[in-house]
Amino acid sequence: MEPGALPPHHLLGAFEHVNVCAPMVRYSKLPFRALVAQYNTHITTTPMILAAEFSRHPQARDAEFSTNQAERGTFRLPSQHTNRDVVFRGSLVCQLAASEAGPLADAAELVSPFVDGIDLNCGCPQPWAYAEHIGSYLLRQPETVRDMVRTVKDRLGHAYCVSVKIRIDADLRRTDTLVRNALHAGASLITIHGRTMHESSASDPVHLDAVKFAVDCANACGLQTARGTSPHDAWVWAEDGGSGGRAPCIVNGDIWTNDDAVEWRRYTGARGAMSARGLLVNPALFAGEPRTPPEAITRFVDHAMSWGLPTSFLHRHLAYMLEDRMPSRAESIYFNSLASPASILDWLSDAGYV
Ligand SMILES: Cc1cc2nc3c(=O)[nH]c(=O)nc-3n(C[C@H](O)[C@H](O)[C@H](O)COP(=O)(O)O)c2cc1C
Numbered sequence: 001m002e003p004g005a006l007p008p009h010h011l012l013g014a015f016e017h018v019n020v021c022a023p024m025v026r027y028s029k030l031p032f033r034a035l036v037a038q039y040n041t042h043i044t045t046t047p048m049i050l051a052a053e054f055s056r057h058p059q060a061r062d063a064e065f066s067t068n069q070a071e072r073g074t075f076r077l078p079s080q081h082t083n084r085d086v087v088f089r090g091s092l093v094c095q096l097a098a099s100e101a102g103p104l105a106d107a108a109e110l111v112s113p114f115v116d117g118i119d120l121n122c123g124c125p126q127p128w129a130y131a132e133h134i135g136s137y138l139l140r141q142p143e144t145v146r147d148m149v150r151t152v153k154d155r156l157g158h159a160y161c162v163s164v165k166i167r168i169d170a171d172l173r174r175t176d177t178l179v180r181n182a183l184h185a186g187a188s189l190i191t192i193h194g195r196t197m198h199e200s201s202a203s204d205p206v207h208l209d210a211v212k213f214a215v216d217c218a219n220a221c222g223l224q225t226a227r228g229t230s231p232h233d234a235w236v237w238a239e240d241g242g243s244g245g246r247a248p249c250i251v252n253g254d255i256w257t258n259d260d261a262v263e264w265r266r267y268t269g270a271r272g273a274m275s276a277r278g279l280l281v282n283p284a285l286f287a288g289e290p291r292t293p294p295e296a297i298t299r300f301v302d303h304a305m306s307w308g309l310p311t312s313f314l315h316r317h318l319a320y321m322l323e324d325r326m327p328s329r330a331e332s333i334y335f336n337s338l339a340s341p342a343s344i345l346d347w348l349s350d351a352g353y354v
Contacts, residue, residue, distance in 0.1 A: 003074050007161040008091045008117045009188035012248035012271040015077045019286040022276035023095040031303035037073030039284040043091045048121045051098035051107035091116040099133035101151035108152045117161030125197045136197035142181035149185035165191040168210040179217040191250040206253030212268040215249045250274050258288045280320040292321040297353045311341045
């Protein structure tokens with residue numbers, strides 16, 4: 001029997017310890033998503049895709065998005081409601097960036113048959129994104145976010161999973177307003193990166209108290225309206241199309257080990273834990289591995305060769321994964337200097353990875 005497919009918000013509602021791969025421009029593409037899905041990552045996310053370009057240009061669609069039947073993982077977890085183990089298929093989310101509801105809904109409609117959820121980027125801090133009124137610009141535009149969520153929900157149907165990924169605001173009242181607006185418009189889940197738009201992942205620690213505050217705001221919104229009626233069985237949830245209930249949250253920021261994921265979820269009350277840089281250096285992080293297992297490197301190269309990945313991206317990924325495995329700094333510098341696919345494969349072969 002085919003394992004059941006649950007959209008992300010139902011998956012988060014039905015199971016504890018849900019693990020999520022973050023959207024990462026250039027990095028969270030098909031071969032990497034398929035890899036982390038083999039190591040206990042239940043939900044994966046595409047890199048941010050510009051909605052207007054995606055809906056207007058077929059070339060942008062081909063360049064920005066690809067998927068296949070094999071990329072989602074199959075998992076077994078105890079259901080919260082029945083206490084029995086349930087086998088289910090992982091979820092794939094497409095993250096879109098837009099400044100207006102119309103282009104967002106157009107792109108969402110095009111990609112929705114191939115993914116299990118649409119996520120709106122409300123966190124990209126780059127100056128060009130802010131100038132285009134996308135990403136973190138939306139953090140202080142709660143009414144625009146509300147209209148965008150509502151428009152996508154109207155276009156795709158209420159059961160379709162539509163989420164927003166936010167950063168916290170130094171003025172937490174603004175976070176509260178943003179979360180409430182998104183949820184009242186029908187957002188199915190909220191992902192909270194515990195840094196402000198002015199803070200950097202490299203130098204500023206994540207603010208788990210602020211994430212907890214945002215989770216509490218989401219919980220305080222109460223039940224959404226279109227909840228399914230059979231909370232005893234996850235499969236009934238999936239089939240009855242309800243998207244109501246307490247909207248689940250996902251905590252994001254500085255998750256480097258599976259213990260971090262467990263602790264971050266416990267502390268904040270979020271149902272899911274999302275990692276970006278942690279998964280880049282160790283794609284098996286959520287499987288409890290202390291560093292990238294050698295077979296993960298072999299698998300990744302296989303996925304990249306079978307499904308395509310530009311050499312520069314392959315190289316960068318491998319440099320991250322091999323960070324803790326390089327015998328010396330000189331070898332690391334040598335590996336980073338490799339330029340052709342053949343030289344990279346030769347190095348991997350000599351090192352016993354392929
Ligand atoms: C290489 C890279 C690319 C990223 N691209 C995106 C993106 O496309 N969309 C997004 O919402 N966040 C993006 N982020 C931010 C991450 O999703 C995440 O919120 C942030 O890195 C904090 O998580 P971490 O501490 O686990 O790295 C990116 C981060 C990295 C490192």
